[in-house]
Amino acid sequence: MRAGGVREFYEALMAAYGPQGWWPGQSATEIVIGAILTQNTNWGNVERAIENLRSAGMIDWAALRDVEHHRLAELIRPAGYFNVKARRLKNFVNWLWGHYGGDLERLRDVPLETLREKLLSVNGIGRETADSILLYALERPTFVVDAYTARFALRHGLIDEDADYERLKAVFEEGLERDVQLFNEYHALLVAVGKRHCRPTARCEGCPLEGFEHRT
DNA sequence: GACCAGGCACATC
DNA sequence: GATGTGCATGGT
Numbered sequence: 001m002r003a004g005g006v007r008e009f010y011e012a013l014m015a016a017y018g019p020q021g022w023w024p025g026q027s028a029t030e031i032v033i034g035a036i037l038t039q040n041t042n043w044g045n046v047e048r049a050i051e052n053l054r055s056a057g058m059i060d061w062a063a064l065r066d067v068e069h070h071r072l073a074e075l076i077r078p079a080g081y082f083n084v085k086a087r088r089l090k091n092f093v094n095w096l097w098g099h100y101g102g103d104l105e106r107l108r109d110v111p112l113e114t115l116r117e118k119l120l121s122v123n124g125i126g127r128e129t130a131d132s133i134l135l136y137a138l139e140r141p142t143f144v145v146d147a148y149t150a151r152f153a154l155r156h157g158l159i160d161e162d163a164d165y166e167r168l169k170a171v172f173e174e175g176l177e178r179d180v181q182l183f184n185e186y187h188a189l190l191v192a193v194g195k196r197h198c199r200p201t202a203r204c205e206g207c208p209l210e211g212f213e214h215r216t
Numbered sequence: 217g218a219c220c221a222g223g224c225a226c227a228t229c
Numbered sequence: 230g231a232t233g234t235g236c237a238t239g240g241t
Contacts, residue, residue: 040224041237042221042222042238042240044239044240045237045238045239045240048239049238078238078239079238080237080238080239082236084235124224125224126224126225128222146223147221190222
């Protein structure tokens, strides 16, 4: 049994699962909305909410700017925490209109770290949501950390228990070339293995990383 | 019916 | 700075 590294784990996961193709064929607008709606929520519920928004013509920054809170909350109800998320979506929309004329494309001119800070200043946009927006909607090379990432990294000895979000993010970014497609697939693969094997209580049988050292 | 799911802000110590 | 709590739906 040998200890693995960030790169080796990626190779093993990719060999086992193949490209995940996360968030393909959807608009950047839809991805941003999804990133906010999926906070602590099953993706299937988010899809229902997004479908409601689509039917209502709300995958649109002007429409989202003009819609009433109550109406927006009803549309996104299936995603859970609908009042909180309606407010957070509105916060983002108001920020986007206030600073960038409601145009996501204008964010592309802002340097990555600067933009990350700006996103984090919006109430309701935390680290994971900001990084998801940056990576998946704006195609910026920033690594997305979530609950799956943390559990995986801890079990496979990449971090210790007290590592925070930024530390976790740094471990992956330092172990890889700074590449959008790579970060995209890696995060998606971590979710894939997290759902199948690297679960809170599972014994990890059949995990593609069984050959590597593993903490229990 | 308990537990979980691609978090975050806020209160309190 | 760490820890606890509210927010809410739908699947297993």
